[in-house]
Amino acid sequence: MSHDPYLADPTRYDSMQYRRSGKSGLRLPGVSLGLWHNFGGANNADTMRETMRTAFDLGVTHYDLANNYGPPPGSAEENFGRIFAQDLKPYRDEIIVSTKAGYDMWPGPYGDFGSRKYLLASLDQSLARMGLDYVDVFYHHRPDPDTPIEESMMALDSAVRSGKALYAGISNYGPDATRAAIDILRDLGTPLLIHQFSYSMYERGPEEELIGALESEGVGSIVFSPLAQGLLTDRYLKGVPEGSRVTHSQFLNENQLSQTYLDRTRALNDIAAGRGQSLAQLAIQWVLRGDHITSALVGASSAEQLRNTVASLDFPALTDDEIAAIEPHAVHGTHRGA
Ligand SMILES: NC(=O)c1ccc[n+]([C@@H]2O[C@H](COP(=O)([O-])OP(=O)(O)OC[C@H]3O[C@@H](n4cnc5c(N)ncnc54)[C@H](OP(=O)(O)O)[C@@H]3O)[C@@H](O)[C@H]2O)c1
Incomplete structure (x- = not known):
């Protein structure tokens, strides 16, 4: 790819849909880009750069990271920071960057879970790796059964x-901890x-309670691994296929490719x-059906994949008949080989 100075595509806002995150003032793109995979130390630098540029050119204004993304942990933030400085820095006010802390990040008692000590130190480390003064969204990555939720929310x-x-x-x-977090943060x-x-x-658990609870509380929903x-x-x-996630990730393996799947x-x-579209496009339209979900947070191992995924937003909305036809095949747990 060309490493010429990057100039963002002037048409980047023409077709992307932006959805309000709950009752906040912030709108997010219907498709956001996550850097959990494909942006680690061993990934191709040109592919990463092309994917990040392509995202912004398509109106994908949101990049999602976490302290531990890589491998090795921290390398996705470093790669993001380098490419951001090269290409995207002039557009900082047009971009939403998120990061998280909550999983194992450094040795000893202060590098994991949900203490104030861990969360605030980790945010400083993330900012340093990315070369940013601030992130737009800072997440607690997972609930901590041992730290009072008040402490994590105060952080x-x-x-x-x-x-x-x-x-x-x-x-x-989960739904109960979410309601508690909402109340505490509101009080703060x-x-x-x-x-x-x-x-x-294939992962429909949130339909039972979580999505409705967030909607009624006016909190946004961004869904990962759609x-x-x-x-x-x-x-x-x-x-x-060679190089596909099944061949190299500890989070996906061939046992999940069952006959039922x-x-x-x-x-x-x-x-x-x-419908004249790819399955990836159908899957994105399905999670975004109705107004309950703010953004579909996808990964991509190439710019071409991201282009294909984002083009889902150009298709007509799913009809009730199409949603009904999908239903028998959209079975919770299928992705685990069930
Ligand atoms: N908060 C959390 O605990 C948590 C957990 C997981 C993820 N996340 C976030 O969610 C983001 C997305 O997660 P994910 O990567 O699992 O999402 P995903 O979008 O479900 O999966 C991405 C993978 O699907 C394949 N793919 C993508 N577009 C495609 C297309 N158009 N056609 C064919 N294949 C396509 C690629 O696989 P190949 O690599 O095989 O090409 C790609 O790496 C992460 O980067 C992270 O930001 C958060």
Whole structure:
């Protein structure tokens, strides 16, 4: 790819849809880009750069990170920071960057879970790795069973009051802990902006309670792995391609490609083909159906994949009949090989 000075595409805001995060003032793109995979130490520098540029050119204004993304942990933030400085820095006010702390990051008792000590030190480290003065959203990455939730929420509130984050988020919290977090943050004067959780045709747990609770509290919902890490695409329908996530990630393996999985995924792929689109595009339109979800947070191992995914927003909305036809195949747990 060309490393010429980057000039953002002037048409970048022409077709992206932006959705308000709950009752906040912040709107997020219908598709956001996550850097959990594909942006680590061993990934191709040109591909990363092209994917980040392509995102912004398509109106994908939101990049999602965490302290531990890599591998090695921290390397995704470093790679993001380098590319951001090269290409995107002049556009900082057009971009939403999020990071998180909550998983194991450094040795000893202060590098994991949810203490104030860990969260605020980690945010400083993340800012240094990314070369940023502030992030737009700082998340507690997972609930901590041993730290009082008040302490973790007060750390998020402090991050916002210090100016190192503009908004507070939580991730992977269940419905009860989410309601508690919402109440505490509201009392502190830093309303919860958004919850980040897993949701897809194959991960339907949040439909039971969480999505409704967030909606009624006016909190945004950004859903991760809406393509079930690639399982809700055509990637594995003709075998396991070289370099695909199944071949290198500890979070996805061949056992998940069961016959049941293949049958359901082929049926969904046929429905997508009937609409003249890819399964990835159908999967994104499905999570964004209705107004309950703010943004679909995807990964991409190439700029081309991201282009394909974002183009989902150009198709007509799913009809009730199409949603009904999808239903028998969109079975919770399918991505685990069930
Ligand atoms: N808060 C949390 O605990 C948490 C947990 C997980 C993820 N996340 C966030 O969510 C983001 C997305 O997660 P994810 O990467 O699992 O999401 P995903 O969008 O479900 O999966 C991305 C993978 O799907 C494949 N893919 C993407 N677009 C495709 C297309 N158009 N056609 C065919 N295949 C396509 C690629 O697989 P190949 O690599 O095989 O090409 C890509 O790496 C993460 O980066 C992170 O920001 C957060």
